[in-house]
Amino acid sequence: MARITAGVACSHIPALGVAVDFDKTEEAYWKPAFAGFDWTRAWEKEEKPDVIILVFNDHATAFDMKFIPTFAIGCAESFTPADEGWGPRQVPVVQGHPDLAWHIAQSCILDEFDMTIINEMEVDHGLTVPLSMMFGKVDAWPVRVIPLAVNVVTYPPPSGNRCWALGEAIAKAVASFPEDLNVQVWGTGGMSHQLQGPRAGLINKEWDNRFLDQLVGSTDALRHIPHIEYLRETGSEGIEMVMWLIMRGAMGKTTEMLHRHYHVPASNTAVGHIVLRPVAESDAVPANDAQGVAA
Structure with a gap:
């Protein structure tokens, strides 16, 4: 049977791709940002995943105001790198896994998630930058x-709770797929950043690190953070972190951090990255009692 073996989260800052x-990557400004991915690149070579379910948001490339799933x-x-205004990134074409993708779509729809099925889509930096980082x-x-696009660009985005629940539904779908596959789920975007307006350049290190803390263990406090808290504490683009919760929901009740x-900074944005392993219930430690993220 297919199995989810790990969860990965990371920022998808376009300047990292540049x-x-x-x-x-070895220049003084960029080297500290990239150094934190050295471990993961080596680890991925050992893990050899067959499929990545990559949760990202489109940046008005595949979707526009006419159509917002x-x-x-x-x-x-397959999925071709998109031209975001300065030509497509010179990176490989992304190869999909239609059999597993259709299985997940069917399973999630029957679990009452109204998934939009995309049979042709160009993918932008939201998807290709994480692949380059790893x-x-x-x-x-x-x-x-398997690209999984989430609307975090136009109001209303899905709640953290709904994203977490979708992760749970995806885990159920993967577990029922008959082929022996090593599957990882990646959540991308964030962390705290605001790209426009009077608060442009906002970065909230304390909040970001509490968020990272609570991805580990058995607390589910993150799924209950309201949209207004993301906006207030992490800037207008910090809402992208709800996509990390799809990954976390797919990990099951308890995780361990690898x-x-x-x-900070990287192009006026906080770079966050974490690698998690799902913990079998028989191996789980007692739940921590962490409370909400923001005071």
Whole structure:
């Protein structure tokens, strides 16, 4: 049977992709941001996942104001890097896994999630930058990818609770897929940042690190954070962190942390990264009693 073996979360800052593409990762400004992914790149080579369910948000590339799905799953054979205004990134075409993607779509829809099924979609930096951070510059991505796009651009975005529950539904779907597959779930975006207005450049290190803390263990406090708290504490783009909760929900009741990285600034944004392993209930430690993220 297919199995979810790990969860990964990371920022998808477009400037990180530029640094990779133009060989700037060893420069003094960028090196500390990239150093936190060295462990993960080595770990991924050992883990050898077959499929990544990659949760991201489109940045007005595949979708615009004419069509805004809350949750959309890519079921195509492949996904071409998009031109975001300066030409497509020179990265490999993303190879999908239609059989598993369709199975997840069917399972989630029957579990009463109204998924939008996408059979053709170009993918932007929200999806390709995390792949570059974990695998570097390669001729072909070493894994198949199922894109899962979430609306966090236009009001109303889904609640953290709904995202967490979708992760649980995805885990159920993967567990019922008959092929033997090593599956990872990635949540991308964030962390705290605001790109416009009087608070442009806002970064909240304390809040971000409490959020990272509570991805580990058995607390589910993160699923109950209201939208207004993300806006107030993490800036207008901090809402992207609800996508991390899809990953966390897919990990089951309890997680253990394998790796963690946090760095600021990177293009006026906080870089966050964490790698989690689901813990079997028989191996779980007692639940911690962490409360809400913000005071």
